[in-house]
Amino acid sequence: MASNTNESDIIKLGTYVVIQRQNYTKLHKFNNVSSCASLGREQVELAKIDQCKYFTTFKMIPKGKGKQRLYTLEATDDVSPSIKDALNIQESGADNRNIVDDGRSQKLSTEEITALRETTKSSADIVETLVMNSSTFNSKTEYSQEKYLKKKEKKYFEFLTIRKPTIRLIADIMYRQDASKVLGLRSDTLSQLLSYANVNSLGNHLLYESGTGGLLPAAVLNLIGSGTNGYLVHAHPGNTAQKQGLLAMNYPDEQLNRCISVNIYSVLRDFYQEKNVTFTNNVKRLLPRREITDSEVVVDEVCVSDLNQRKRKLSETEDIPSEKISRMSEMSDDEKRENELELENKQDKPPQHWMIENERACKILKGKVDSLIIAVKEHPMSIFKALLPFIKDSRPFVIYGQYQEPLQECYVNMRKMHNVTGLKMTSSWMRGYQVLTNRTHPDVMMAANSGFLLTGWIVQS
Known part of the structure; x- marks a missing residue:
């Protein structure tokens, strides 16, 4: 090496x-x-x-x-070169009107083709044998012959390349496998979203997403980079964040540590408690509960309970077997003292990972962030109002949604707000083309639109 x-x-x-x-x-x-x-x-x-x-x-x-x-x-x-160049086909038909698809044009049987694959090393040799034993190939038009060869080449192609994961590759793969698992977010729309949000390595960014499979945090962290001053606060509604796309990028630990994944209910509770502000039902109302899906878990009551309840001393009955409780009254003074020491040791356990992440996120939110990105299945207006106080003045925000009606309602409501300006709603629509000699045209099968973007700027009211 x-x-x-x-x-x-x-x-x-x-x-x-x-x-x-x-x-x-x-x-x-x-x-x-x-x-x-x-x-x-x-x-x-x-x-x-x-x-x-x-x-x-x-x-x-x-x-x-x-x-x-x-x-x-x-x-x-x-x-190997393309099969078409390797075969050097000269003869073709004028049209396909006399070709009948009766399944008898290929002289080789299934068993003979299987044996051919096991004994022949080159895909070009296999396809050449199939062409020679086809009674209709020379009667096909030039276009039909090329289509036939491409189909066979795809089936018998014996080479593959191991590529390094990139955001574009991961976005295309996840979108092709199941677009609903990334909220229908296509790579072209993703690039526009990142551009509108002005994601860079010099600032801190706030992202709330509910179901992109880790694609959005991976894309934001890719622009923040490693060894920079930027951080990403990745808020999500469930107990754990979806991180498939994030882990697939093979980021180094230093860069991965710049993504702070927190539960949105939990981090807002901690933030307002640190500021000695009551976490009232108004904030809970702004962040409604979501229905349980296959890939997400709704936050339980523990996540919206008071943090001080987690830090209080364990009660006498906590973590003690039931049979031990039943004989408490029969214990001697020494046995009771041993139980007290056991409980005291338990309360000295180190803080859980989510507590540490909440503390890191709160420090960043105190200084406010340089952009806000929201990508959700539910209505985004309540989420936007809850996260609006954490954005610096003259900073952008981007809201992505699969459907236009919720974003239209947001647009109307934001027009009435004095600290929001530059509102614009856009839709991405990308058309793929088949580019071939004398027959360039749009692809017959192509994806529809890739959601909608609502963008704007925060100003001092």
């Missing part, structure tokens, strides 16, 4: 990688050398990628025979 190679460019155990096979990409955690990745029906052993550089290309080598398609990997610099 070269001495000038950056350690972050080396594939290591416990890190996430992006496996790319042609245009297909998949996010995978490389847990151990014996792990396998599923690519459709194929199972690929990943032992050979350990300690290799990212963007290394590997060839899939068949391992064993049978119905289970198991492959091992071998690093290579020799990638």
